[in-house]
Amino acid sequence: MDTSAMGNYLKKHTEALVKDVGIEVAAELCGKSKATLGRYYSADPDHADRFMPVDVVASIEAAASFPHVTVALADLRGVTLSYDEDRRNTRNGGVNSDVVALSQRFAMLMAEYNQSIQDGRISINEAKRLLVETVAMQRVLLDIKLHLEDEIR
Numbered sequence: 001m002d003t004s005a006m007g008n009y010l011k012k013h014t015e016a017l018v019k020d021v022g023i024e025v026a027a028e029l030c031g032k033s034k035a036t037l038g039r040y041y042s043a044d045p046d047h048a049d050r051f052m053p054v055d056v057v058a059s060i061e062a063a064a065s066f067p068h069v070t071v072a073l074a075d076l077r078g079v080t081l082s083y084d085e086d087r088r089n090t091r092n093g094g095v096n097s098d099v100v101a102l103s104q105r106f107a108m109l110m111a112e113y114n115q116s117i118q119d120g121r122i123s124i125n126e127a128k129r130l131l132v133e134t135v136a137m138q139r140v141l142l143d144i145k146l147h148l149e150d151e152i153r
Contacts, residue, residue, distance in 0.1 A: 007048060116129070
């Protein structure tokens with residue numbers, strides 16, 4: 001992946017992180033202004049070389065529903081992550097319920113894809129909706145992984 005594509009990928013996940021907690025809350029959590037946070041994920045060429053510092057990522061991800069930037073960084077290196085022991089105990093259900101959830105998320109992704117591709121191209125907004133569904137599937141797959149790990153212990 002070239003540097004520009006990697007930067008765009010990180011900026012998209014940075015935006016998802018900030019939107020996950022809300023820009024007001026994110027600004028409070030990290031002590032940065034809303035404008036500064038916006039620059040971290042801005043696609044404007046003037047901000048192409050600005051990225052969210054690691055300490056800011058950590059403080060916002062602590063309040064987020066999903067570690068968007070951490071997972072993006074891992075994806076770029078081909079690494080698969082799993083949650084720590086503290087989060088592991090918050091998972092309900094088992095592999096069977098996870099597989100049902102996965103099939104439902106997959107159906108939603110395919111429905112979204114079908115709707116998006118009808119005109120022969122995927123717009124930015126359609127791509128964002130597809131990304132939301134893909135991330136939701138990724139979360140379910142992590143749950144399956146955690147439940148399977150519990151089974152072999």
